[in-house]
Amino acid sequence: MFTALLLLLGAPPGVAATRDAVSACALHGTTGWTDEGHDTDYSVFQRPAxxxxxxxxxxxxxxxxxxxxxxxxxxxxxxxxxxxxxxxxxxxxxxxxxxxxxxxxxxxxxxxxxxxxxxxxxxxxxxxxxxxxxxxxxxxxxxxxxxxxxxxxxxxxxxxxxxxxxxxxxxxxxxxxxxxxxxxxxxxxxxxxxxxxxxxxxxxFGLPDLYAFDAGSDAHRFVGGWDVMGLISGAGPQYFAWESWKLGWTDDSQVLCRASAGSDTAYLTAVEYGSGTKMAVVPTGPTTAYVVESRRAVQPDTGLCSTGALVYKVDTSAQSGYGPIQVVDAKPSATPAGGCRPLDDAPFWAGESFNDSSAGVRIDVLGADGYGERVRVTKS
Structure with a gap:
């Protein structure tokens, strides 16, 4: 009876009737070399296993x-x-x-x-x-x-x-x-x-550089110190969850994919730990997506300046050194603490939200504990 009502009335507002297949979020690269696409050419690159x-x-x-x-x-x-x-x-x-x-x-x-x-x-x-x-x-x-x-x-x-x-x-x-x-x-x-x-x-293994080849005012303006492929000595050098998935270190079962209109709620365990759901992905085009993951000051990331839900945009058509990943700063007007760099305070905290209305993407951080965040991702 409940299923019949759903078919007649549709899913309740903000709730997805079904989750999307994770393959819908495994974006392909288009550069022909090191990029963030999931179709790494292992006739050229080394298998990271x-x-x-x-x-x-x-x-x-x-x-x-x-x-x-x-x-x-x-x-x-x-x-x-x-x-x-x-x-x-x-x-x-x-x-x-x-x-x-x-x-x-x-x-x-x-x-x-x-x-x-x-x-x-x-x-x-x-x-x-x-x-x-x-x-x-x-x-x-x-x-x-x-x-x-x-x-x-x-x-x-x-x-x-x-x-x-x-x-x-x-x-x-x-x-x-x-x-x-x-x-x-x-x-x-x-x-x-x-x-x-x-x-x-x-x-x-096929990973690109995440720092800017055109240094400009800041060579680390794309991801700050959030990944060793960017600033090697950064506060958070753990590989992004997206890269861990690309490399096969994170399983498909640990990825929440929201490719169609709807909403999902999930608890994300921090990427520094190996178990649990690692990230939620919302594609915005054939080669672009928003990703949210959790970061904690443990394992390779003991020097973090801030913890929380880290949101970033992936572009698998962007070449190495030209911003294939760009972190979203939750506090762009804040001054980082002493010893910290711009973007080191980028994570969103419980009660905060990210919204890109032009892309139809919203990410709400509903709660947090010592091991991760509970988030809701919505695609309209």
């Missing part, structure tokens, strides 16, 4: 011979394996094997052209020289990925790009195996620390 075997090699140069121990450099990076294990809810473990000797590169450090805008070909030449120099001591056939660590004395190797093999090219081959992924660390590792490993390795 299980144990990944990583060979770490150490290089110095004729113009910059090493004077420190390889252990000094590796200690700056290897804690990143534990950090990624926790951030992935135990879904990825980096088994890093170190070759604890310096191998000499054939050219001076200043000859490798390290600068922003480094081309794929120039970067590949650096990887090729590093692998060839270490090949007498390392069996590259046993590794999924390579980390190349330069001596601290090589100032010219200034920053840390990620190398991904381009299908159809000769690439870099050692011990009968193609080196498909490599991270070539630079002197910025001494600034960013071990979480740099989580940022760069995630590029091999």
């Amino acid at each position: 299980g144990t990944l075997k990583v060979g770490m090699i150490f290089v110095d140069f004729p113009d910059a011979p090493a004077t420190e121990s390889p252990a000094d450099d590796s200690a700056q990076l290897t804690p990143g394996a534990d950090w990624l294990w926790n951030a992935s809810h135990g879904k990825v473990w980096l088994a890093i094997s170190q070759n604890p000797r310096w191998v000499r590169m054939p050219h001076n450090s200043t000859d490798y052209g390290f600068a922003r805008g480094l081309t794929h070909e120039t970067h590949e030449a650096y990887v090729r020289d590093a692998v060839a120099a270490a090949d007498p001591y390392v069996d590259f056939a046993q590794y999924d990925m390579v980390y190349v660590v330069p001596t601290r004395n090589a100032a010219a190797i200034s920053f840390t790009p990620t190398y991904t093999y381009e299908p159809g090219t000769a690439g870099v081959v050692a011990d009968g195996r193609l080196v498909r992924w490599a991270v070539t660390f630079g002197q910025d590792m001494w600034h960013w620390g071990y979480k740099l490993l989580g940022h760069e390795t995630a590029h091999t």
